[in-house]
Amino acid sequence: MKRYRNLAVIAVVTTISLGTFFTKVAMSESKLPKFYLKTENGDSKYAKDLMISAGYDQSGGSGGRSLTITTDGSEYKDRNSMLSELDSDYYDLKKLDHLRKKERNFMRGKLSSSQFYIDKDYAWYADVKGGKLGGTYEHQNNHFKMYIDGLDLHNKDRFKFKLDIPEEENYSYIYVQDVQLIGKDLIVTTYQNKTDVVKDKTTNSNINVDKNELVMYRINVNQKKIVDRTVINESSNDQNTHTHTDIQNLIQDSDETVPSKFDVYKKVKLKDTVQTNGETETEELSNEVIILNLETGKEENLNLSNEQKEQLMQSNVILDKENLYFITQSDKDLSVLKYNLNNKKVEGETVLIKKVDSNNLSNYKVIDGKLYAITNSTENPGKFNKDLIVADLANGQSVFEGKIEVKKSKGDPSKALKKLQIYDFKVK
Amino acid sequence: MNRYIKLVNFEVNRFFKLYIGLLIIVAISQFVSLFLVKSKYMQAANDANYASSMKATERFISSSGLLTFNQVANHLLFIGPIVICIALMMFYVFIIWYRDYFGKNTFIYRLFMLPTSRMTIYFSKATTILIMVLSLLAFQLILLPIEINVFQQIVPSELLGKMSTIDLFMNSNIFTMILPSNFMDFIFRYLIGMGLVFTLFTFILLERSYRWKGIIFGILYVIAIAGLLLIPAFIESYLFGEDFSFYPSEVFYMELGLFTIIITVSILFSKYLLKNKVSV
Amino acid sequence: MIQVKNVSKKYGRKNVLRDISFTANKGEITCLIGINGVGKSTTMKAIMGITPIDCGEILIDDKKMNHTMYENITFIPDTLTMLPSFTVGEAMQFMKDFYVNWNPERAKELLGFFRLKEDEKLGELSKGNAAKANLLFGLGLDVDYVLMDEPFSGIDMFSREQIAKVFTSHLIEDRGVIITTHEISDIEHLIDKVVLLDNGEILKEFYTEEIRLEEGKSVMDVMREVYQS
Numbered sequence: 001m002k003r004y005r006n007l008a009v010i011a012v013v014t015t016i017s018l019g020t021f022f023t024k025v026a027m028s029e030s031k032l033p034k035f036y037l038k039t040e041n042g043d044s045k046y047a048k049d050l051m052i053s054a055g056y057d058q059s060g061g062s063g064g065r066s067l068t069i070t071t072d073g074s075e076y077k078d079r080n081s082m083l084s085e086l087d088s089d090y091y092d093l094k095k096l097d098h099l100r101k102k103e104r105n106f107m108r109g110k111l112s113s114s115q116f117y118i119d120k121d122y123a124w125y126a127d128v129k130g131g132k133l134g135g136t137y138e139h140q141n142n143h144f145k146m147y148i149d150g151l152d153l154h155n156k157d158r159f160k161f162k163l164d165i166p167e168e169e170n171y172s173y174i175y176v177q178d179v180q181l182i183g184k185d186l187i188v189t190t191y192q193n194k195t196d197v198v199k200d201k202t203t204n205s206n207i208n209v210d211k212n213e214l215v216m217y218r219i220n221v222n223q224k225k226i227v228d229r230t231v232i233n234e235s236s237n238d239q240n241t242h243t244h245t246d247i248q249n250l251i252q253d254s255d256e257t258v259p260s261k262f263d264v265y266k267k268v269k270l271k272d273t274v275q276t277n278g279e280t281e282t283e284e285l286s287n288e289v290i291i292l293n294l295e296t297g298k299e300e301n302l303n304l305s306n307e308q309k310e311q312l313m314q315s316n317v318i319l320d321k322e323n324l325y326f327i328t329q330s331d332k333d334l335s336v337l338k339y340n341l342n343n344k345k346v347e348g349e350t351v352l353i354k355k356v357d358s359n360n361l362s363n364y365k366v367i368d369g370k371l372y373a374i375t376n377s378t379e380n381p382g383k384f385n386k387d388l389i390v391a392d393l394a395n396g397q398s399v400f401e402g403k404i405e406v407k408k409s410k411g412d413p414s415k416a417l418k419k420l421q422i423y424d425f426k427v428k
Numbered sequence: 429m430n431r432y433i434k435l436v437n438f439e440v441n442r443f444f445k446l447y448i449g450l451l452i453i454v455a456i457s458q459f460v461s462l463f464l465v466k467s468k469y470m471q472a473a474n475d476a477n478y479a480s481s482m483k484a485t486e487r488f489i490s491s492s493g494l495l496t497f498n499q500v501a502n503h504l505l506f507i508g509p510i511v512i513c514i515a516l517m518m519f520y521v522f523i524i525w526y527r528d529y530f531g532k533n534t535f536i537y538r539l540f541m542l543p544t545s546r547m548t549i550y551f552s553k554a555t556t557i558l559i560m561v562l563s564l565l566a567f568q569l570i571l572l573p574i575e576i577n578v579f580q581q582i583v584p585s586e587l588l589g590k591m592s593t594i595d596l597f598m599n600s601n602i603f604t605m606i607l608p609s610n611f612m613d614f615i616f617r618y619l620i621g622m623g624l625v626f627t628l629f630t631f632i633l634l635e636r637s638y639r640w641k642g643i644i645f646g647i648l649y650v651i652a653i654a655g656l657l658l659i660p661a662f663i664e665s666y667l668f669g670e671d672f673s674f675y676p677s678e679v680f681y682m683e684l685g686l687f688t689i690i691i692t693v694s695i696l697f698s699k700y701l702l703k704n705k706v707s708v
Numbered sequence: 709m710i711q712v713k714n715v716s717k718k719y720g721r722k723n724v725l726r727d728i729s730f731t732a733n734k735g736e737i738t739c740l741i742g743i744n745g746v747g748k749s750t751t752m753k754a755i756m757g758i759t760p761i762d763c764g765e766i767l768i769d770d771k772k773m774n775h776t777m778y779e780n781i782t783f784i785p786d787t788l789t790m791l792p793s794f795t796v797g798e799a800m801q802f803m804k805d806f807y808v809n810w811n812p813e814r815a816k817e818l819l820g821f822f823r824l825k826e827d828e829k830l831g832e833l834s835k836g837n838a839a840k841a842n843l844l845f846g847l848g849l850d851v852d853y854v855l856m857d858e859p860f861s862g863i864d865m866f867s868r869e870q871i872a873k874v875f876t877s878h879l880i881e882d883r884g885v886i887i888t889t890h891e892i893s894d895i896e897h898l899i900d901k902v903v904l905l906d907n908g909e910i911l912k913e914f915y916t917e918e919i920r921l922e923e924g925k926s927v928m929d930v931m932r933e934v935y936q937s
Contacts, residue, residue: 083610
């Protein structure tokens with residue numbers, strides 16, 4: 001029997017050691033605090049489909065844990081697990097997660113929510129693919145093609161086709177910004193980059209000059225053809241003043257899949273100065289909000305006074321359906337100005353959102369004319385508030401106030417709340 | 429079953445001396461790394477005169493951070509022995525067969541003349557590899573709390589970032605590779621490892637059956653397996669064209685299925701070779 | 709009875725065994741004779757199933773070789789079949805662990821007969837003692853058939869005497885023995901049957917008693933005849 005001593009000892013010690021380890025891991029998981037979203041005020045219907053993404057900072061240098069919180073409770077993401085990552089809810093919009101479950105084949109490989117167009121009858125997706133294996137691109141001749149895929153949500157008819165892109169050979173990359181269905185045509189707006197090699201007048205050497213273009217493609221779905229291609233706007237470069245203008249898609253869209261006949265973006269003027277240490281510093285000289293009317297195919301300017309435009313240069317612009325919301329964050333408060341794109345004018349007065357703690361604003365979105373805001377604030381030493389406020393942008397009044405609470409905590413809940421940071425959320 | 433356990437016991441006993449040696453190397457090297465990390469940090473701390481005042485301490489901590497065990501776990505002398513163990517075990521996958529053939533040893537005669545199926549021999553060798561690898565992991569798990577404890581004794585408490593063993597596994601270090609804290613991931617990873625062992629065994633048996641030709645067959649076999657595992661990528665790129673991609677879960681299940689086929693084929697192939705083609 | 713039927717084997721391009729057939733019976737000592745490299749060891753290993761054959765059939769008591777038969781047939785090659793680090797005692801324990809037919813009393817008897825000590829390491833034994841230890845591990849099994857490959861080669865004279873004694877003792881008795889050697893002088897008087905091999909082929913298969921009675925020849929005479937023709 002003593003011949004078996006070595007094997008026995010090894011087997012027993014190994015089993016106990018590994019068993020203890022995994023038990024401890026499970027136990028420490030179960031010790032993590034459970035949170036939930038509690039309705040403090042207002043209509044709890046706003047919280048019903050909400051999923052808040054948060055981070056919990058376990059002390060002891062083990063880093064943060066990701067978790068999601070709903071009104072029912074919280075779920076921690078398994079950090080070191082590869083298996084649990086498979087087929088998890090991937091999209092930032094719940095509607096896309098649902099669509100993936102229902103129409104698995106259609107949703108295959110479609111990863112970007114901004115490239116979707118979804119209304120009650122159809123779902124369309126547009127993508128531009130090209131370049132070499134491995135995802136690298138040349139300055140030119142990348143053989144870009146546009147891939148259109150549509151689904152009739154009622155009878156499940158599928159419309160899938162590939163299009164040649166005119167002049168694609170001149171571009172170093174083309175990516176799809178937005179997809180809309182205007183009438184019977186699919187409008188795909190893209191952001192494209194040309195890299196030209198020019199001689200720098202000062203140094204007399206060859207430099208790469210980037211030119212960015214915003215291009216609109218009108219596609220006849222029945223004929224499966226691109227019937228129009230227009231360069232809507234492009235960046236420019238003034239070597240003499242070392243300034244360049246660029247088109248930036250800084251407009252937040254709460255839901256990029258909804259039908260909209262407007263595309264909104266900012267045109268910024270930037271100045272580059274080369275520092276003494278050789279690095280280039282870029283500063284923004286001015287910016288302008290530009291509206292592209294997809295029906296007419298023409299750009300429109302904002303119908304605002306110069307004074308208003310000046311004030312709103314520092315605001316965050318959010319597009320929600322047919323309205324632009326200019327959200328200004330100051331030291332004390334959060335104010336919102338609504339601009340109706342259809343009517344081409346400001347609607348109402350600047351609205352103050354009082355309930356939102358402007359200083360500790362972590363994230364906000366505009367959905368259906370309501371502002372959803374997440375704050376992480378410390379009232380006084382020892383009291384930590386993680387709030388979610390939903391305010392009606394018509395009058396600034398809150399329609400929902402929610403607070404993250406700890407479920408059945410044995411000790412002081414504020415300890416757990418202190419380590420929690422909420423930073424994003426997902427609604428239906 | 430009885431003879432299987434006896435064979436496993438036999439193989440484990442043969443390896444035991446080397447095994448103890450490995451444990452000692454790991455322990456010593458890791459303890460040395462402990463002290464080295466502490467010294468280096470304390471050197472910087474003393475250079476900054478951290479102890480002169482509260483403010484100085486705070487300043488030092490905010491610039492250099494607290495000293496946590498994770499820094500030890502990333503030190504060369506900590507990771508080094510682990511890597512050596514891994515390399516050695518991979519090497520032993522081959523040695524566990526070849527040592528019965530070469531040297532003063534023609535023990536392979538005895539093994540092949542045992543009144544037990546040759547697959548028992550095959551599985552006992554595979555089991556031995558698995559047991560040794562898992563026990564090395566277990567040893568590391570036993571060593572860690574001791575190391576952490578010693579570490580926490582020698583580092584001044586104001587500069588110490590406390591960490592338990594479990595906390596260490598939540599960090600990013602070598603353990604995320606060799607000991608995932610998620611149990612299913614762990615099982616999965618080591619199943620794949622065993623699959624690799626079975627494949628290598630088939631390679632070895634091909635060589636023992638056909639010598640030089642066997643090595644070529646073995647290489648072709650490994651290439652075939654690699655090719656098989658790449659089938660999902662192949663299907664995605666060539667069969668369906670540019671506008672098709674698999675969901676990660678689909679790729680996972682396909683690979684799992686292919687993997688199962690590969691393991692089964694490796695084992696059956698090994699069985700055939702052991703019964704019909706391998707000579708002493 | 710061990711039946712070798714039309715067995716052929718190639719090592720690379722070399723035809724080591726060419727269509728050989730012979731039988732060895734229980735209760736008889738059969739000797740495979742031939743010079744080095746003629747295929748004797750290969751034949752033994754083929755019978756034992758530890759070297760594969762290309763074609764032909766080998767039957768033991770009318771059954772094809774499988775692993776359960778290792779309780780019934782043993783092979784004593786001219787190399788050590790145990791770990792050199794094992795002591796004699798540990799090796800005997802190993803045999804006991806794995807073989808049901810291991811006979812510890814007989815093994816102890818052999819131990820005494822060969823004057824080996826249990827605590828001696830196998831790797832440190834002299835050539836003669838190592839060969840005797842090998843024999844011990846083979847003969848300690850209650851098997852019907854014992855195959856021995858060159859049991860006398862390179863062994864000192866006294867050990868050879870001891871080993872030769874085994875053949876007349878009860879230790880062999882009614883077992884079937886196949887022995888290979890190219891040196892038959894020690895055991896010529898013990899052999900019942902001879903199989904002469906040359907270049908992978910069987911030149912002659914005969915019973916020593918019959919040849920002696922019918923033709924008045926000794927084994928050596930027949931060998932001279934056959935090999936020099």
